Amino acid sequence: MGGYILKRLISAIPVLLGITVIVFLIMAMIPGDPATAILGSYATPENVERLNRQLGLDEPLWKQYFIWLGNLLQGDFGRSFALNRPVLDEILDRFSATLILAGTAFVLCAVLGVAAGVISAARQYGLADKAITFVVILGISVPSFFLGMMMILLFAVQLRWLPASGMYSIWGGGGLVDLIRHLTMPALALAVVATGVVARLSRGAMLEVLRQDFIRTARAKGVHERRVIRGHALRAAMVSIIPVLGIQAGFVLSGAVYIEMVFQWPGVGRMLVDAILKRDILLVQGGVVFVAACYVGFNIVVDVAQAWLDPRIKT
Amino acid sequence: MAFSSLTRRGFGVLSAAFLATSALVAPATAQTPPGVLVVGQIAEPQALDPHAVTAVNDFRILMNLYDGLVRYASGTLEVEPALAESWTISEDGTVYTFSLREGVTFHDGSPFDAEAVVFNFERMLNEDHPYHNTGPFPLSFFFGAVQSVEAVDPYTVRFTLNEPYAPFLSNLAYPTGLIVSPAAVMQNGANFGRTPSGTGPFRFAEWRSNEAVVITRNDDHWEGAPALEAVVFRPISDANTRVAEMLSGGIDMMVEVPPVALSQFRGDRYQVVEQAGPHLWFLILNMKEGPFVDKRVRQAANYAINKEALVNDVLEGTATIAAGPTPPAFAWAYNEDLDPYPYDPDRARALIAEAGAEAASLTFYVTEGGSGMLDPVPMGTAIQADLAAVGFDVRIETYEWNTFLGRVNPGLEGRADMAQMAWMTNDPDTLPFLTLRTDAWPDKGGFNSGYYSNPEVDALLEAARVATDQDDRARLYKEMQVIVQEDAPWVFVANWKQNAVTSGAVENFQLEPSFFLLLKDVVKN
Numbered sequence: 001m002g003g004y005i006l007k008r009l010i011s012a013i014p015v016l017l018g019i020t021v022i023v024f025l026i027m028a029m030i031p032g033d034p035a036t037a038i039l040g041s042y043a044t045p046e047n048v049e050r051l052n053r054q055l056g057l058d059e060p061l062w063k064q065y066f067i068w069l070g071n072l073l074q075g076d077f078g079r080s081f082a083l084n085r086p087v088l089d090e091i092l093d094r095f096s097a098t099l100i101l102a103g104t105a106f107v108l109c110a111v112l113g114v115a116a117g118v119i120s121a122a123r124q125y126g127l128a129d130k131a132i133t134f135v136v137i138l139g140i141s142v143p144s145f146f147l148g149m150m151m152i153l154l155f156a157v158q159l160r161w162l163p164a165s166g167m168y169s170i171w172g173g174g175g176l177v178d179l180i181r182h183l184t185m186p187a188l189a190l191a192v193v194a195t196g197v198v199a200r201l202s203r204g205a206m207l208e209v210l211r212q213d214f215i216r217t218a219r220a221k222g223v224h225e226r227r228v229i230r231g232h233a234l235r236a237a238m239v240s241i242i243p244v245l246g247i248q249a250g251f252v253l254s255g256a257v258y259i260e261m262v263f264q265w266p267g268v269g270r271m272l273v274d275a276i277l278k279r280d281i282l283l284v285q286g287g288v289v290f291v292a293a294c295y296v297g298f299n300i301v302v303d304v305a306q307a308w309l310d311p312r313i314k315t
Numbered sequence: 316m317a318f319s320s321l322t323r324r325g326f327g328v329l330s331a332a333f334l335a336t337s338a339l340v341a342p343a344t345a346q347t348p349p350g351v352l353v354v355g356q357i358a359e360p361q362a363l364d365p366h367a368v369t370a371v372n373d374f375r376i377l378m379n380l381y382d383g384l385v386r387y388a389s390g391t392l393e394v395e396p397a398l399a400e401s402w403t404i405s406e407d408g409t410v411y412t413f414s415l416r417e418g419v420t421f422h423d424g425s426p427f428d429a430e431a432v433v434f435n436f437e438r439m440l441n442e443d444h445p446y447h448n449t450g451p452f453p454l455s456f457f458f459g460a461v462q463s464v465e466a467v468d469p470y471t472v473r474f475t476l477n478e479p480y481a482p483f484l485s486n487l488a489y490p491t492g493l494i495v496s497p498a499a500v501m502q503n504g505a506n507f508g509r510t511p512s513g514t515g516p517f518r519f520a521e522w523r524s525n526e527a528v529v530i531t532r533n534d535d536h537w538e539g540a541p542a543l544e545a546v547v548f549r550p551i552s553d554a555n556t557r558v559a560e561m562l563s564g565g566i567d568m569m570v571e572v573p574p575v576a577l578s579q580f581r582g583d584r585y586q587v588v589e590q591a592g593p594h595l596w597f598l599i600l601n602m603k604e605g606p607f608v609d610k611r612v613r614q615a616a617n618y619a620i621n622k623e624a625l626v627n628d629v630l631e632g633t634a635t636i637a638a639g640p641t642p643p644a645f646a647w648a649y650n651e652d653l654d655p656y657p658y659d660p661d662r663a664r665a666l667i668a669e670a671g672a673e674a675a676s677l678t679f680y681v682t683e684g685g686s687g688m689l690d691p692v693p694m695g696t697a698i699q700a701d702l703a704a705v706g707f708d709v710r711i712e713t714y715e716w717n718t719f720l721g722r723v724n725p726g727l728e729g730r731a732d733m734a735q736m737a738w739m740t741n742d743p744d745t746l747p748f749l750t751l752r753t754d755a756w757p758d759k760g761g762f763n764s765g766y767y768s769n770p771e772v773d774a775l776l777e778a779a780r781v782a783t784d785q786d787d788r789a790r791l792y793k794e795m796q797v798i799v800q801e802d803a804p805w806v807f808v809a810n811w812k813q814n815a816v817t818s819g820a821v822e823n824f825q826l827e828p829s830f831f832l833l834l835k836d837v838v839k840n
Binding site: 032046047263 | 347351353358362364450451456505506526549550552553559560562563564565717718721749762
């Protein structure tokens with residue numbers, strides 16, 4: 001097992017190096033440089049050259065890359081010129097906000113999606129099934145950012161129940177209740193599509209299982225229907241539901257970018273969008289490398305977990 | 316779950332969920348207390364170091380934290396004393412001597428004096444200064460003419476310029492001229508931008524990344540304490556969300572209201588404030604090649620474009636029609652006698668026929684958006700239609716802002732016949748000096764991307780730059796405006812009106828032509 005983990009870790013190194021090269025080259029190739037973005041109207045060739053020198057961008061490209069990579073390997077992500085603070089501080093702040101949002105949305109989509117799927121399957125073609133199917137199709141069809149804006153209009157502007165944006169109240173905020181109040185709308189908006197997908201696939205998986213012999217046996221034995229559904233069928237269906245949840249976890253994390261813009265959630269997606277617009281090179285590069293490293297790490301954990309559950313994979 | 320199968324336990328769970336929800340919802344939108352003003356900004360500030368930043372968004376905070384030696388008098392773009400009580404200018408216009416206000420201290424307790432002023436400018440301009448590495452200082456060229464800064468005595472400071480440079484005083488009134496605490500810079504180094512200290516009416520309290528910058532009342536300010544207890548600046552980059560926060564009571568004031576949203580704020584609960592600023596939106600015409608080499612065709616373009624429709628319908632009244640190259644916000648330098656080119660397609664057609672430029676095809680550079688560009692795509696389309704009506708075949712090429720600048724700034728030759736552009740400046744000198752002189756052609760490092768050249772205009776602008784008397788300068792600029800309007804190197808389109816919305820609880824607020832946000836006298840009930 002230890003050898004397998006080591007092998008997976010070593011295989012991640014070229015992936016991460018490749019990512020650093022790609023993100024560095026993309027930032028070098030997109031039009032516009034930070035000096036022009038900072039100076040705006042005043043970007044005379046002379047001013048641009050002077051500022052680039054101060055920012056260390058007058059070095060040849062390969063040299064810039066190796067300086068950056070060398071610093072990165074020592075844990076130094078550099079300093080964001082647009083925010084005038086260390087890149088890593090900013091990323092860690094922002095990433096935790098994204099994790100709170102995406103994590104909540106993921107729990108919502110897993111719990112609600114599976115529950116809706118199970119109820120639908122248990123009452124196939126019944127009133128509950130039809131109602132749930134209707135809501136689910138609606139949820140899958142509405143773009144999350146649009147839903148978010150509509151929620152703001154209804155719950156913040158019209159009813160004034162919930163705050164329109166941000167993560168904490170601006171004055172006298174903080175605390176769990178304050179966070180939940182701010183989290184409710186963005187987490188729901190982000191979870192809706194994923195919930196729909198999970199619900200549809202859970203329903204299918206459950207129906208598949210419910211047709212099988214061991215369910216008929218259980219019923220024939222006189223097991224209570226609730227126990228048949230929860231104990232026998234759901235447990236068997238989870239085998240095909242869990243991979244779907246894994247895919248939805250990635251979907252929720254990437255979908256967070258739109259939601260963060262709509263609700264001004266101070267997460268890593270919004271950070272990257274702002275940083276790209278400002279040509280804040282180090283922040284974009286550092287942010288992408290950090291998020292990519294997290295994905296790679298997450299994948300290794302999943303692979304190792306699967307290998308642990310199913311020894312056949314290790315070969 | 317069908318209703319009939321709802322068990323008692325299920326009912327219990329549902330009721331608990333309902334109660335929990337009501338508890339969350341119950342404290343319906345906690346309003347901020349009186350005396351605390353929450354301002355919706357368009358972005359997170361870059362830094363609170365006035366020498367290191369360039370964005371109006373940051374200036375809005377900085378002008379309340381710091382003072383400069385001089386400032387713009389309320390409601391104008393004319394310079395008046397601030398930290399300097401008075402000044403004298405040498406006969407030849409190269410030596411400026413300022414007498415400083417005594418007894419002023421920075422928020423960190425250190426004293427404001429001539430040495431502090433010297434430190435501020437040395438840090439920006441002298442590459443060998445021990446704290447020059449706390450930069451970069453992108454706008455330091457505003458003071459590029461400064462040869463030396465000396466403390467003559469503790470309350471007298473002398474600037475020597477290498478040549479007469481009339482915009483010097485208004486550059487000092489710009490945020491780049493605000494005075495920071497040397498002690499705080501020495502203590503915090505590059506982190507000064509996050510732990511600022513000045514002499515302004517408000518002192519820095521807290522910066523919660525991506526959430527808020529909080530500043531609180533400075534009771535010791537030399538002009539007396541401000542009325543507000545605190546101001547909170549919130550970055551809300553999405554315009555729709557900013558509007559929603561305003562409507563839901565989450566913020567008390569927002570700036571840069573999208574034109575389409577203004578109608579939602581008519582009525583008693585809100586106040587809409589507007590102020591025309593030193594901004595010009597124009598079209599650069601390529602005078603080196605193509606139909607616009609002929610003055611008559613350039614004038615025809617000015618007649619053909621319906622500017623009234625642009626400012627009223629496309630910009631929903633958030634701009635006024637521009638008459639010439641100088642925005643009216645520079646009241647002292649603006650030529651009141653200038654009338655905008657009227658909308659007159661017939662006259663345009665006649666001029667085009669006279670010049671023999673019928674049915675010319677034109678390439679028109681349009682940007683997707685950028686600083687001060689307002690609504691460039693719809694404006695570009697409307698202009699295309701107006702020019703088509705007088706027989707031009709206009710082909711639009713649209714670029715992202717950085718790419719756009721990369722194509723326009725090196726000059727339009729061989730690329731395009733016309734391009735959109737907008738500038739916002741602090742002195743009537745800046746825009747024409749950098750964009751209309753023969754010596755400002757792109758190959759000489761300027762922004763004259765359309766290759767306009769008129770020796771008379773060159774002479775007037777050079778003379779205005781070295782004149783130290785404001786009346787002399789005004790006369791020269793007014794003359795320049797008449798010539799440039801007649802020559803029509805640009806299509807003069809619009810001057811942007813900055814706007815802001817405040818809730819009914821906010822009093823005493825007005826916008827400045829400088830586009831800065833001064834909150835010293837604002838009251839919130």
